[in-house]
Amino acid sequence: MSQELLTGTGSSTSTAMPEAAAATLPSATFMLADASAPTLADSGAMSAAAPAPASVATLAPGAHFSRELLFTPAAPERSDIRQTPQNLAFEEVASHGGQATIFKAHTPSGTPIAVKVFENGEECLLEWRSLKKFSNFRVLPNALAHGTVRMPHAAGVQEKSCIVEEWLDGDTLAKHLHRTGRGMTVEETLSTMSPVIAFLATAETELRVGVIHHDVKPSNILLDSTGCVRLIDFGIAQTSRDQARLAWGTQGFSSPESCFPSSGETDLRKGSDAYSLAATMLALLAGENKPPAYGVVAQNSDGSLRYDPAWTDERERFAHERSITPFPAFIEYAREKGIYLEEAALNDFTHDAETLDFLKKDIAETLRSTYGTEESAAAVEKAARTAVDAFDAKLRATLGACLAVNAAQRPTTTQLKNALPRGKASYRHELHLLGLNAALGGGRILAQDAPSFKAGTLAQALDEFNSGHYAQAVGVFERLARQGCVSALYYLAICARDNLGGTSIKYSEADVMLFMGEAAAKGAVVAQFFLGCALYSGSYIAQGAVHHVEENRELGLSYIRKSAAHDEAHQKEGFPPAKAWLKKNGFAEHAE
Incomplete structure (x- = not known):
């Protein structure tokens, strides 16, 4: 089944970017640099373009769209952005989602840019404000300007709200999984998701008006040509001031209370992004652009994740029907149709060989230099494997807690950040402690089944x-x-x-x-x-x-x-x- 079926009405599967050499990214002053940019009087070039489609929404990703379209900036929030309209050279459709279409384009001076054209002006303004609020975070694309663009239409020309951003060459994680055909290792997953988790924790709690993304998923996270992780598509984000606005997101990746809101739910924000982050991490570890089904629980016996048998397709359909506003892109019988991960994929964690080699050498050297003991290669190998298994058990417990159906029992994004290693050094130090603990015959050091979110x-x-x-x-x-x-x-x-x-x-x-x-x-x-x-x-x-x-x-x-x-x-x-x-x-x- 096409993964596009997973995209909700409020979701944009943005930035399906082609693989290309890194281009020079535009600065926030690109309009000043384009002194030769045509103005309103030069916009007649648009009339010579190819026949207009019935709607931008009919354009498929990769479709050629060779036109010069008039972009009119809104009242600038920065004085160095030129206010005069100019034509932008549109090339092709990069991606298309339920709320917006992203085009690859160029400024008159030839600088590549992305133009995100929205169906709804309010969604455009919300995303613009979110991007500018957090403009100092490298994990977000650089938003250069917002305004309107004159889009061709079968009925004439329509003014559409849009945001002009830096062009990002690279792959979304959804494309990366498809291209590699394998799941990410635990090390790759932690490294990739760490900057996203850190940013969302900051956005959620550490600013005066917290922002919740509401649509974190593999197709909304990009690995750019420099190897940096970028979080895209803030179109359905919410702040603490606008909880009344519904944000459905994507079935499976978005929290159950977001997809199936009930009248008794007082705070749709608590733990919403933590749920999406955990679902995304499981998808990366499994190697499939599929979310886990709702109702993930941890087994008390061995800590493995499984599906709650009480959460069936029928129960999900009932939750959808009882919602105060039913999810418009709801997929009935999603389990039967294979929309979700198989249960066996929830526990399929792998580690890279470099980490295991480092851990074995580290354990042997520390035992010798710190404690004055020598262990056989077999004993060191066993200790290293025990350490990896202990870390995986804690990671499963952490993700399982974030996937709790009851939002009140779910940790926040900040608590999720606290429970995971902060970086490669922190991760290796934790494995180091676990390995030495196993070698020295200690207890369940720092890897208790219930993760600490303190x-x-x-x-x-x-x-x-x-x-x-x-x-x-x-x-x-x-x-x-x-x-x-x-x-x-x-x-x-x-x-x-x-x-x-x-x-x-x-x-x-x-x-x-x-x-x-x-x-x-x-x-x-x-x-x-x-x-x-x-x-x-x-x-x-x-x-x-x-x-x-x-x-x-x-x-x-x-x-x-x-x-x-x-x-x-x-x-x-x-x-x-x-x-x-x-x-x-x-x-x-x-x-x-």
Whole structure:
């Protein structure tokens, strides 16, 4: 079945761009540069064009559209945009959706541009304002001007609202999946979606008037010719001030409350983009431009995702009929017609070989240098596989939570951002911790089945810790520890050592050594002293009990000396207890 059936009335499958060499992108002052641009008096060239179609909506992507059409800018919001009308050379239809058609065109000076022509002027103005509000975000296309263009029509010439944007060479993710014929790896998916998630989290919560995109899907995310990820099509976005306006989006990719709004739904914005982001990520991982069906739940037994058998085609049709305004592009029996992903595709995650090779080398080296232990290649391989499986389990749980049918149970986009690695370094550090945890025989370190969406800074977590609110502090320490925060690793070790905040349920003695070892390796002097003493003596005391570790006096002494060392260049003072220990035991502060 054609994927165009998935496109709702309010959706634009925009920017199906051809593969081409990178072109020089226009600046926001392109109209000033085109001093030779024809004005209203020169617009007669349009009459010599080919016969007009009955409607722009009848034009298919890739159709040639060789015409010069008069563009009239609206009252400028920036003084450097020229106000006089000019002819733009239209070439072809790049893409067509329910609300707009995108044309490839050129300015009179030859600069390639995209002209997005809307059927509805209000949608055009909303998208323009959204693009200009967030113009400092690289993830969005550069909006150059908006106004009207005189489009040929069978009944004559029509004035259509439009936005002029930079031309983006590249593929949408939908085209990328079709061209490659495979699913993205976890690494590719996280790298691709991270800037989109970060932007939408900012747009949703951190500005005075939050903006919800409402139509995130593979065909609305572009990989441009420079490799940058770009989010397109803000035509049905909503702000906190215009919730009354319906935004259906795309069946399957948009949240159920967006497609099937009910009179009891008071806030259509909460978690709406988080739902679409999770659905898009599953589509990328599966390698198909299809969304998951509504009703995704996580199995308690193994954490795998499955479909709730209660969410059938009939229930979906009933929800559609009961909507306060039925979704005009609703597809009946979507499961039967294969519109959604198969259930088996929900758990088909793969990783690239580079990550696995890095992880195995990293585990072996850290065990040797930090803990003074050697493991066989088979044991290291097993630890690496365990780490990857643990990360996948957490990722499934995170996506499953975002796909909750009940919006009240769904995390926001900001919470989704908090639950995922921030970048390649953060991702690899999390795998590093998981792999060492498996090698050292620890508990379910940082990969509990229920993902943590806790927000908060280190300072806030320390306030909770010092106030005795250990459970609240632990969640934040865990999130920050995954990102490599030294202080969070140390305080998480303290919580695990002393069973603060109920940590003994999931963390073992091996985890205490792991957290201390990680903090020590990153330069935490207190952790260096603790780890050094434990390795030197072969034991440490926690909660009144002696816990034995593998004795390594030479490595332990080196950590104690690191803790005691004074580094004037970095304004670091030696840890007094470490200095006292060396003096008491007859060791010099520096190795001979």
